[in-house]
Amino acid sequence: MDKMTEVTTEPQKETTTFADIDHAMGLRMYENMRRVRDFDEAVHELNAAGELPGFVHVYVGEEGIASGVMTAINDDDYITSTHRGHGHCVAKGVEMDGMMAELYGRVTGICKGKGGSMHIADFSKGMLGANGIVAGSTPIAVGAALSAQMRNSGQVAVCFFGDGATNEGIFHESLNLASIWDLPCIFVCENNGYAQTTATSYAMNVKDLAVRAKSYNIPGVIVDGQDIIAVHRATKKAAERAREGKGPSLLECKTTRFYGHFEGDNLKYRDPNEAIEARKRDPLVLFADNVAPAIGVTTDEMKVIDEKVADVIKKAIEFGRSSPFPSPEDCLNDVYVNY
Amino acid sequence: MVDRKKVTYRQALNEALHEEMAFDENVFILGQDIAGGAQNKAPDEFDAWGGPFGVTKGLVGKYGKSRVRDTPITEGAIVGCAAGAAASGMRPIVELMFIDFLGFCLDQIMNQASPMRYMFGGKAKVPMVMRTMIGGGFQAAAQHSHSCHSLLVHLPGLKLVTPSTPYDAKGLLKSAIRDDDLVIFVEHKGLYDTKGPVPEEEYLLPLGKGEIVREGTDITIVAFSKMVLIAYEASVKLEQDDISVEVIDPRSMSPLDEELILNSVRKTGHLIVVDEDNPRCSIATDVVALASSKAFDSLNAAPKMLTPPHTPVPFSPELEKFYLPNADKLVELVKETVPAHA
Ligand SMILES: Cc1ncc(C[n+]2csc(CCOP(=O)(O)OP(=O)(O)O)c2C)c(N)n1
Numbered sequence: 001m002d003k004m005t006e007v008t009t010e011p012q013k014e015t016t017t018f019a020d021i022d023h024a025m026g027l028r029m030y031e032n033m034r035r036v037r038d039f040d041e042a043v044h045e046l047n048a049a050g051e052l053p054g055f056v057h058v059y060v061g062e063e064g065i066a067s068g069v070m071t072a073i074n075d076d077d078y079i080t081s082t083h084r085g086h087g088h089c090v091a092k093g094v095e096m097d098g099m100m101a102e103l104y105g106r107v108t109g110i111c112k113g114k115g116g117s118m119h120i121a122d123f124s125k126g127m128l129g130a131n132g133i134v135a136g137s138t139p140i141a142v143g144a145a146l147s148a149q150m151r152n153s154g155q156v157a158v159c160f161f162g163d164g165a166t167n168e169g170i171f172h173e174s175l176n177l178a179s180i181w182d183l184p185c186i187f188v189c190e191n192n193g194y195a196q197t198t199a200t201s202y203a204m205n206v207k208d209l210a211v212r213a214k215s216y217n218i219p220g221v222i223v224d225g226q227d228i229i230a231v232h233r234a235t236k237k238a239a240e241r242a243r244e245g246k247g248p249s250l251l252e253c254k255t256t257r258f259y260g261h262f263e264g265d266n267l268k269y270r271d272p273n274e275a276i277e278a279r280k281r282d283p284l285v286l287f288a289d290n291v292a293p294a295i296g297v298t299t300d301e302m303k304v305i306d307e308k309v310a311d312v313i314k315k316a317i318e319f320g321r322s323s324p325f326p327s328p329e330d331c332l333n334d335v336y337v338n339y
Numbered sequence: 340m341v342d343r344k345k346v347t348y349r350q351a352l353n354e355a356l357h358e359e360m361a362f363d364e365n366v367f368i369l370g371q372d373i374a375g376g377a378q379n380k381a382p383d384e385f386d387a388w389g390g391p392f393g394v395t396k397g398l399v400g401k402y403g404k405s406r407v408r409d410t411p412i413t414e415g416a417i418v419g420c421a422a423g424a425a426a427s428g429m430r431p432i433v434e435l436m437f438i439d440f441l442g443f444c445l446d447q448i449m450n451q452a453s454p455m456r457y458m459f460g461g462k463a464k465v466p467m468v469m470r471t472m473i474g475g476g477f478q479a480a481a482q483h484s485h486s487c488h489s490l491l492v493h494l495p496g497l498k499l500v501t502p503s504t505p506y507d508a509k510g511l512l513k514s515a516i517r518d519d520d521l522v523i524f525v526e527h528k529g530l531y532d533t534k535g536p537v538p539e540e541e542y543l544l545p546l547g548k549g550e551i552v553r554e555g556t557d558i559t560i561v562a563f564s565k566m567v568l569i570a571y572e573a574s575v576k577l578e579q580d581d582i583s584v585e586v587i588d589p590r591s592m593s594p595l596d597e598e599l600i601l602n603s604v605r606k607t608g609h610l611i612v613v614d615e616d617n618p619r620c621s622i623a624t625d626v627v628a629l630a631s632s633k634a635f636d637s638l639n640a641a642p643k644m645l646t647p648p649h650t651p652v653p654f655s656p657e658l659e660k661f662y663l664p665n666a667d668k669l670v671e672l673v674k675e676t677v678p679a680h681a
């Protein structure tokens with residue numbers, strides 16, 4: 001058999017040895033997660049204060065996934081994202097000034113105010129777009145992987161999506177296509193237990209989404225999404241496989257969103273204890289408690305990062321707030337290259 | 340007690356659903372989060388959401404999980420499933436949360452449900468309703484603001500209604516549910532909180548019949564869905580300029596109440612169509628073509644359209660203001676169209 005068809009059903013947990021994570025990587029991981037967390041905590045507050053137009057979905061609680069993946073792939077690799085996409089953008093290195101200005105609908109926004117929260121993209125960073133259509137980006141990632149394969153560029157494409165997205169037909173179509181063509185694609189499912197109000201346990205009859213990989217004869221791996229090290233390692237493995245031409249993998253990262261589905265959600269469908277329990281496994285705290293001491297990342301070093309990130313976010317908010325709106329006629333441009 | 344003079348559009352729809360589920364036990368509803376949590380293992384509240392805008396709230400408690408079904412995110416399967424259930428004796432109502440998600444289920448509409456009766460020589464019946472939601476104005480950007488109803492009006496074998504008031508919403512939804520064909524029921528997210536009189540007594544409104552919202556003599560404005568509110572507002576403003584506007588709400592796009600529109604155009608000699616869909620190959624071009632081909636001799640000026648520009652829906656509030664039709668833009672267009680009164 002030339003393909004690895006194993007579905008790993010034991011969650012990949014942090015071990016006590018971190019030989020593969022050096023001090024510099026540790027700092028990078030912490031900073032990446034801190035940026036993702038604090039950006040959306042700020043968005044959470046700005047939205048509550050009525051400052052941001054439109055629908056907003058925050059990523060708080062799921063940082064271990066975006067940061068674990070992004071620290072395991074290259075800057076020129078591609079990602080596609082979801083409606084809950086701020087974390088993916090920040091982790092991939094999209095500038096927060098432009099992101100914040102986009103959320104404010106300003107002309108200095110990363111998409112000139114055309115897209116907003118659900119449509120942040122930065123092609124210069126390999127970030128091919130957040131997406132308001134659930135599962136809408138799965139074939140886009142497959143296409144980016146096909147492009148990389150045809151150009152022989154060595155890039156991989158990472159497709160982020162939620163548990164809910166895996167019930168769309170296009171999810172099946174995309175994984176099948178990626179599998180038969182051995183495309184360098186990594187499908188990263190963020191299983192947070194809910195799609196809006198609907199529990200994953202109701203919406204599908206399998207406990208672990210990773211088993212769906214079996215039908216495409218690709219590896220399916222269950223990962224503890226709160227554990228950045230586990231996500232990082234699983235991604236590394238999948239990326240190596242992809243770059244060797246062996247095809248796609250499916251990673252199921254188990255996680256919990258700390259807040260509601262969108263900003264304004266009444267959350268009455270979820271036992272409040274779920275969020276309380278989940279906060280005990282905060283990916284940043286887990287890192288600080290378990291990983292940092294083992295690899296020599298100090299509390300002081302993390303404090304320096306905290307302050308630096310707080311500063312960047314403060315500036316981004318100022319930039320967003322003080323930037324001008326687009327002029328109304330800007331509505332008409334960027335529809336075509338040429339018409 | 341609800342003040343029957345001030346019933347919201349949301350409440351009117353909810354009442355229609357309650358009444359029709361009580362009236363016919365074959366009526367059932369399926370959609371994403373229409374109960375919202377009722378299927379979860381240990382929910383705090385039985386239907387936490389009642390649909391994203393609360394339209395289906397309270398139904399699961401009364402009619403049970405078998406008839407009020409939360410579904411996975413799987414638009415193609417639920418719309419097709421509704422068609423299959425309809426063709427075999429049930430009367431399903433399927434909710435497509437936003438019309439923007441039409442792409443995932445369009446095959447089931449255009450190749451399965453809508454031509455089924457015709458392809459099978461009149462043997463099949465597909466008595467189903469697909470409720471869905473259009474509309475901008477919420478800075479929801481390009482994938483949550485579509486008003487692409489014209490795509491569906493294009494198709495034979497389905498009916499499409501676009502209520503603009505709570506009264507119409509209730510009467511038309513009840514009729515849609517009782518109708519034996521596929522009916523697409525198009526709500527506007529900017530209308531759910533609007534209020535209007537809805538009688539206590541039961542009533543039905545016929546599909547395909549429009550209404551003169553306001554009588555006038557100088558110009559006919561045909562408007563759909565939320566745009567009817569804009570047309571009315573413009574007509575009030577235009578009184579000051581001594582321009583008498585007739586506002587027509589066809590209420591259904593398919594079938595279209597052609598006679599109502601043509602009679603009005605024959606009377607006023609001027610026509611503007613207001614709609615929130617894209618301007619090309621749309622219901623607006625359709626109504627303009629109707630008037631041009633069947634009331635040409637009565638027209639004193641070229642018929643016009645007020646629609647968004649031919650672009651996707653932008654996010655920024657400033658851009659969206661430019662994008663969407665509003666009463667001021669309509670007033671301007673009317674003044675350009677109708678000659679100044681002496
Ligand atoms: C095709 C489509 N159907 C429905 C929706 C409405 N919707 C937005 S987010 C969402 C839930 C998505 O759940 P999941 O994929 O698990 O992602 P999560 O929000 O949990 O991160 C739904 C149903 C949509 N945006 N697109």
Ligand SMILES: [Mg+2]
Binds near residue numbers: 162164192195
């Ligand atoms: Mg989810």
